[in-house]
Amino acid sequence: MKKRIPAIVLAIFCLLMNTCLAMSKESKADLDNELAQMVGDTGTKVPGLGVIAFKDGKEVYSSFQGSAIIDSQNPQKNRPFTRESRFRAASVSKMFTVFTIMQLAEQGKLNLDDDVSKYLGFTLRNPNYPNTPITVRMLASHQSSLRDGKIYSIPPQLGLQEFFRKDGKFYEDGAHFAPAGQEPGKFFAYSNLNYGLLGTIIEKVTGERFDQYQKSHILKQLDIKA
Numbered sequence: 001m002k003k004r005i006p007a008i009v010l011a012i013f014c015l016l017m018n019t020c021l022a023m024s025k026e027s028k029a030d031l032d033n034e035l036a037q038m039v040g041d042t043g044t045k046v047p048g049l050g051v052i053a054f055k056d057g058k059e060v061y062s063s064f065q066g067s068a069i070i071d072s073q074n075p076q077k078n079r080p081f082t083r084e085s086r087f088r089a090a091s092v093s094k095m096f097t098v099f100t101i102m103q104l105a106e107q108g109k110l111n112l113d114d115d116v117s118k119y120l121g122f123t124l125r126n127p128n129y130p131n132t133p134i135t136v137r138m139l140a141s142h143q144s145s146l147r148d149g150k151i152y153s154i155p156p157q158l159g160l161q162e163f164f165r166k167d168g169k170f171y172e173d174g175a176h177f178a179p180a181g182q183e184p185g186k187f188f189a190y191s192n193l194n195y196g197l198l199g200t201i202i203e204k205v206t207g208e209r210f211d212q213y214q215k216s217h218i219l220k221q222l223d224i225k226a
Contacts, residue, residue, distance in 0.1 A: 039066035048081030112137040139194040145184040149175035152193040
């Protein structure tokens, strides 16, 4: 069975920080070896990885290890992980979403401490905290008191209220709200749903589809083709 495996983007900040400040041949070899321990059947058990470190705007280290494609039935189709291999963006997209939010905040088109209800077109409150507004900042920092539940991605023809109304198709008996004791703005819990809401807010504020805005206002300037 052919299997195209997305390699994982590894943010090895602590590991790279000290090593890259004084990158000797020995330290490069040590870092190569530490990364190698993450590939395959050991460590984090990723099939492949790519790491590039920059200092003062210049590339000071790179390493590409393991496999980008593993085909157990046709090994001749196997491919190593290289500088040209592509990653699935996955939650790295959250970082770019925040780039856009901050860009719009700088332009005065939204305020990080605005009640998100202002942009969504309906009042969004955690029923356990009905008097506490949920803000843009809370969504971005995973302190909104919203939770993924079993389902947090729905067809585009359905509205977001399907998550939050008691008669909503994806209400899940309130699973998208944190329980009492986890107040908005005071409790951190990672939730993908936060970023679906931020994407919707970006579309509301800009009048552009989220992916098209990203291409024209963020990715193009960074010379990223995505």
